[in-house]
Every structure is written in structure tokens, then in C-alpha cells.
Amino acid sequence: MTNKNKQMALVEYAQRLGDNSLILGQRLGEWCGHGPQLELDIALTNFSLDMIGQANLYLGYAGEVEGKSRDADAMAYLRDELEFRNCLLVEQPNGDFGQTIMRHFLFSTFQHLHLEALQSSKDETLAGIAGKAIKEVAYHVKFSADWVRRLGGGTPESHQRMQTALDNLWRFTGELFETDGVDALLLAEGIAVDLSALQDPWNTAVQTVLKDAGLRLPKGQVVVSGGRKGNHSEHLGPMLAEMQFLQRAYPGLDW
Amino acid sequence: MTKSGKPKSTTAMTESITGKDSPEAKAFQKKIDADITIEPKDWMPEAYRHTLIRQMSQHAHSEIVGMLPEGNWIGRAPSLRRKMILLAKVQDEAGHGLYLYSATETLGISRDQMIEQLHSGSAKYSSIFNYPTLTWADMGAIGWLVDGAAIMNQVPLCRTSFGPYARAMVRICKEESFHQRQGYEIMIAMAHGSPAQKVMAQSAIDRWWWPSLMMFGPPDADSPHSAQSLKWKIKRTSNDTLRQKFIDVTVPQAEFLGLEVPDPDLKWNKKRDHYDFGEIDWDEFYQVISGNGPCNKERLDARIKAWEDGKWVRDAALAYEQKKQAAAA
Ligand SMILES: [Fe+2]
Ligand SMILES: [Fe+2]
Numbered sequence: 001m002t003n004k005n006k007q008m009a010l011v012e013y014a015q016r017l018g019d020n021s022l023i024l025g026q027r028l029g030e031w032c033g034h035g036p037q038l039e040l041d042i043a044l045t046n047f048s049l050d051m052i053g054q055a056n057l058y059l060g061y062a063g064e065v066e067g068k069s070r071d072a073d074a075m076a077y078l079r080d081e082l083e084f085r086n087c088l089l090v091e092q093p094n095g096d097f098g099q100t101i102m103r104h105f106l107f108s109t110f111q112h113l114h115l116e117a118l119q120s121s122k123d124e125t126l127a128g129i130a131g132k133a134i135k136e137v138a139y140h141v142k143f144s145a146d147w148v149r150r151l152g153g154g155t156p157e158s159h160q161r162m163q164t165a166l167d168n169l170w171r172f173t174g175e176l177f178e179t180d181g182v183d184a185l186l187l188a189e190g191i192a193v194d195l196s197a198l199q200d201p202w203n204t205a206v207q208t209v210l211k212d213a214g215l216r217l218p219k220g221q222v223v224v225s226g227g228r229k230g231n232h233s234e235h236l237g238p239m240l241a242e243m244q245f246l247q248r249a250y251p252g253l254d255w
Numbered sequence: 256m257t258k259s260g261k262p263k264s265t266t267a268m269t270e271s272i273t274g275k276d277s278p279e280a281k282a283f284q285k286k287i288d289a290d291i292t293i294e295p296k297d298w299m300p301e302a303y304r305h306t307l308i309r310q311m312s313q314h315a316h317s318e319i320v321g322m323l324p325e326g327n328w329i330g331r332a333p334s335l336r337r338k339m340i341l342l343a344k345v346q347d348e349a350g351h352g353l354y355l356y357s358a359t360e361t362l363g364i365s366r367d368q369m370i371e372q373l374h375s376g377s378a379k380y381s382s383i384f385n386y387p388t389l390t391w392a393d394m395g396a397i398g399w400l401v402d403g404a405a406i407m408n409q410v411p412l413c414r415t416s417f418g419p420y421a422r423a424m425v426r427i428c429k430e431e432s433f434h435q436r437q438g439y440e441i442m443i444a445m446a447h448g449s450p451a452q453k454v455m456a457q458s459a460i461d462r463w464w465w466p467s468l469m470m471f472g473p474p475d476a477d478s479p480h481s482a483q484s485l486k487w488k489i490k491r492t493s494n495d496t497l498r499q500k501f502i503d504v505t506v507p508q509a510e511f512l513g514l515e516v517p518d519p520d521l522k523w524n525k526k527r528d529h530y531d532f533g534e535i536d537w538d539e540f541y542q543v544i545s546g547n548g549p550c551n552k553e554r555l556d557a558r559i560k561a562w563e564d565g566k567w568v569r570d571a572a573l574a575y576e577q578k579k580q581a582a583a584a
Contacts, residue, residue, distance in 0.1 A: 026330065029338070032345055033326035034557065036565020038319070038353050045346040049339060056335045073334045097568050153578065154571025161567065246333040246391060250451055254444050255333035255391060 009182045011066045018058030019086035025051030026243055036097050050136040057129045077247035081237050082230035089172035091236045102165035105144035109205050110176045112137045113198045122190035145209045152213025167218045174223030287488050292418040295361035307417055308362050312369045315355035316380035318348045320554050324388040340437050347430045358419035374559050383466050385548030392445050396459035398438015400467040406431045407501045411491035446512040461517045469540045471498040502530050
């Protein structure tokens with residue numbers, strides 16, 4: 001394997017991680033000021049802040065490795081839809097609070113396992129980011145799992161809403177574990193996380209909580225994927241249009 | 256979901272009948288005069304309690320409604336750093352609301368009751384938040400002018416006579432200086448930026464200057480509750496004094512930015528050692544306060560919608576808690 005290939009794979013890999021955090025952070029930020037209760041408003045804003053912070057680190061690193069003087073902002077604000085590498089799950093609309101919590105639970109349970117493994121990556125920068133992020137994400141997992149239990153077991157209405165959220169989002173979870181050449185190449189280098197090894201622990205962790213919450217896994221759903229290749233849902237475009245507005249309308253300025 | 260003591264209105268009735276010359280009332284005023292902090296369990300005149308509930312809940316509501324105009328730009332913040340700062344800032348305001356609701360609850364009203372009063376329109380919030388945020392420079396102007404005015408108002412409140420309020424204000428003031436700094440930083444970047452950015456910056460000060468001056472409340476002569484509040488040391492400095500102080504501090508900052516303050520009568524007065532300034536449009540102030548500002552309806556609708564949309568979540572949390580307790584019993 002050439003150094004050039006490795007470099008390109010690493011840029012791609014850091015973008016995937018950064019875009020997952022960025023897009024989820026952007027989504028969560030939409031809740032600010034509109035949460036069901038002040039404490040929950042604060043929690044969701046806090047999660048958004050954590051996610052944007054992680055994105056800043058990953059995307060900054062992607063730019064650094066790429067060596068074309070793109071910084072984290074250039075990565076976030078000046079790429080278009082086809083170049084975004086996040087999974088479809090994180091770009092799904094907030095929906096009601098139940099859907100937001102379910103999305104966060106499914107994703108952060110995955111993210112936590114991923115970060116745990118990434119901490120021992122041979123790439124010191126990625127390992128360092130993981131070491132910092134895992135402390136934040138551990139709380140996200142606990143918080144969202146608690147709320148899945150609470151809402152799953154609360155009232156008939158809340159139970160129904162959580163079941164709907166799960167039914168709606170489950171099809172996007174298969175993508176989390178998909179691998180391609182980038183993963184293979186960096187796995188061989190001891191840099192990337194072996195996603196296939198995360199599937200079982202993720203299933204166990206998720207199903208334990210869903211069982212507590214009295215929720216049933218949807219049967220026979222097809223896996224929807226493509227985010228990593230830039231094949232997104234229609235939800236990403238409007239979100240990027242909002243996020244990138246100032247940088248696009250007034251290019252190259254300091255704010 | 257907040258729980259607190261029952262409103263103390265029945266015992267209060269008898270207290271208010273005892274009048275302001277009662278021994279309790281005299282002892283109370285003596286404590287105030289000696290700068291002894293009043294605590295929730297201490298005897299207090301019913302009017303003092305009511306004034307505090309009105310002012311503190313209004314203050315709490317302002318923090319919460321105030322999240323909306325800035326929340327409008329979180330999605331569009333122009334860099335990741337700016338986005339993080341704005342998120343942290345708005346989150347602080349939510350925290351301020353939380354401290355203030357808790358402090359107000361010590362007076363015998365629940366958070367839910369206060370929220371109900373906000374939604375029904377019987378409780379107010381600062382009229383400044385009824386103006387729209389049109390450009391990114393508005394994030395700068397809000398931090399610089401609105402948080403700046405809030406700091407001016409709040410610093411004296413750290414010494415207000417009611418203990419829980421004073422302590423909440425101490426915590427809040429610690430965070431406010433970061434709010435003002437980040438706002439002024441945005442103003443610097445834009446006022447010294449491209450022509451388009453300068454236009455946005457000037458437009459922001461044009462639109463936020465006068466409403467910021469109104470944040471100090473009506474002139475002392477027309478401020479109905481001021482005299483009593485000063486006597487009770489709920490208020491420590493008069494509206495006009497604070498307003499003048501704000502103008503004196505802020506005008507040089509505008510000059511540094513190279514922006515024009517939208518007041519043709521603004522002029523340094525050597526004799527007074529203060530800026531003279533033009534007439535404030537109090538009609539506008541009263542219009543906005545009474546619900547006719549540009550965004551009153553949007554702000555209140557957004558709060559009510561969040562509350563109603565969140566009802567099933569709060570209900571479920573309560574039901575879950577009850578089930579857990581029943582299972583444990
Ligand atoms: Fe505040
Ligand atoms: Fe503030």
C-alpha cells in the first residue's frame with residue numbers, strides 16, 4: 001500500500017467520524033429553546049455542543065492530513081452533499097422528542113463502542129480525540145438509555161411514540177456496521193476500528209434497553225444505507241443549506 | 256414537574272391586615288436597613304413577596320424567551336467555533352432561567368405556575384426579546400448591548416435584599432461577562448470586516464440601541480414600583496442611573512468599532528461628566544410591553560408550542576416515576 005493511499009483513506013476516515021458528529025450536532029442544535037422541559041433543553045444543547053466539538057477536532061485533522069490547507073470550517077462549510085460522509089441515521093429529522101432520543105440512543109451506543117476501540121488506534125491523533133470524546137459520549141449513552149426506558153415504560157402514548165420512533169429509525173442502523181476498502185486498509189494499519197466486532201456488543205446493549213422499555217424490534221426491515229458514499233436522504237440538503245448559508249453567501253470572510 | 260410548597264396566600268392575608276406599622280413590619284424594615292438578607296422562611300410583608308415573585312419570575316421568563324432570538328442563528332453560525340460559543344451562551348441562559356425559577360419557588364410558587372402565567376400573558380418578560388434577529392451581526396449586538404445592559408442591571412442585584420435572588424444573581428453575573436465579550440468580539444470582526452459585514456453591523460446597532468436603553472425600564476418619575484423596591488432594597492439603583500451608566504460605558508465602545516450610535520442628540524456633556532442623549536420612544540416601549548412588538552406573538556407561540564409538544568414527555572416521566580415507586584413499595 002502506498003503512502004498516498006493511506007493518506008487518502010485517513011482523510012476519508014476522519015471525515016466520516018467528523019461528519020457523523022457534525023450532522024448530529026447540527027440536528028440537536030435545532031432543539032435549543034424548544035425542549036419539553038428546561039432541563040431537557042439544556043441536555044440536548046449540551047449534546048449538540050459535544051458533537052460540534054468532536055466534529056471540529058476530526059475535521060481539523062482531516063484537513064491537516066489532506067494537506068491542502070482546508071481547515072475544519074472549510075470541511076464543514078464548503079463541501080456539498082455528495083462529499084458528506086455521515087451515516088443516514090444522524091441526518092434524520094428530530095421528529096418528536098422520542099424520535100430524537102431514540103436516534104441518539106441508537107447512535108451513541110454505537111459511537112461509544114467505536115470510541116472505546118479507537119482509543120487504542122495507532123493513529124495518535126484519532127486515539128487522542130477518542131479519549132476525550134468517550135467521556136462525553138458515555139453520558140450520552142446513559143442519558144438516552146434512561147429516557148428510552150422512561151418513555152417506553154411511561155404512558156401508553158409515550159410507549160407508542162417510542163415504538164414508532166424505533167420502527168422508523170431501525171432501518172438506518174445496519175449502515176453503522178458496513179465496511180469498505182477504507183476500513184480494510186486502515187484496519188490493516190492498526191488505525192481503524194473493526195466495525196464487524198462492534199455489531200454483537202451493540203446488539204446486546206441496545207436490545208437490553210429496548211427490552212426494559214418494552215419495545216419490539218421491527219421485523220423484516222431492509223437496511224437503508226449510502227451516506228458514506230455521499231448518497232444521502234433528502235434531509236441532508238436543506239440542513240446544509242442552512243448551516244452553510246453565510247459561508248456560501250459571503251465567501252472567505254472572518255466572522 | 257417541579258414540586259414546591261403551597262402558596263402562602265392564606266397566612267399572607269392576615270399579615271397584610273396587620274399593616275405596615277405592625278411590629279413584624281417594623282422589624283422587617285429594620286433588617287433591610289441594616290443590610291441583613293431576608294431568607295425564605297423569614298417573615299416578610301406580603302407585598303414584598305409579591306413584588307419579588309413578579310420581578311424574579313419575569314427575570315426567569317426573560318432568560319428563557321431570550322433563548323429564542325439567538326436560537327434563530329445557531330443553525331447558521333458562520334464557523335464551528337462561533338456555533339459552539341453561541342450554543343454555550345444560549346445554554347447558559349437556560350441555566351439562568353433554572354436558577355431563577357428555583358429561587359422564585361422559595362417564595363411559594365411552583366415553576367409550572369410561573370410558566371402558566373407566562374403563557375397566559377399575566378407574567379411579562381423583557382420587551383427586548385420581542386425584536387427579530389435579522390443578520391449574524393445581531394448575535395454580536397445582543398451579546399454586546401443586551402447582555403451588556405443585563406449586566407448593568409444585574410450587578411446591583413447581587414446585593415438585593417432577598418437571599419436566594421442575590422445568590423442566583425452572583426452565579427449569573429459570573430457567566431454574563433463571557434456573553435458580552437463574545438458579542439463584542441463578533442461586532443469587532445464585522446465592523447472591521449467587508450463592506451457587507453459593516454452594513455450588517457451598523458444595521459444591528461441601529462435596531463438594538465434604543466430597545467437596549469429601554470431595558471432599564473421607564474424613567475424614574477414614571478416607574479410605579481421603583482420607590483418601594485428601593486426602600487426594600489429589592490432594587491439597589493434607579494433606572495435612570497443605570498441607563499446613564501450604560502450609555503457612558505457603551506458609546507466609546509461603539510466609537511472603537513467605528514459604528515454610529517443612532518441618536519443625533521448624543522453628545523458628551525463636560526459639565527455633567529456624562530453623555531446627553533435623545534428622547535426615548537416610550538410609546539414604542541409600552542406598545543411592545545403590551546404585546547404589540549414585532550415578535551411578541553412568535554415568541555409566546557414558540558414557548559407555548561414547546562410546552563404543549565413536551566406534555567407527553569413530562570407526563571410519561573411522571574408516570575414512570577410513580578410506577579417505579581409503586582414497584583419499590
Ligand atoms: Fe442570562
Ligand atoms: Fe446572558
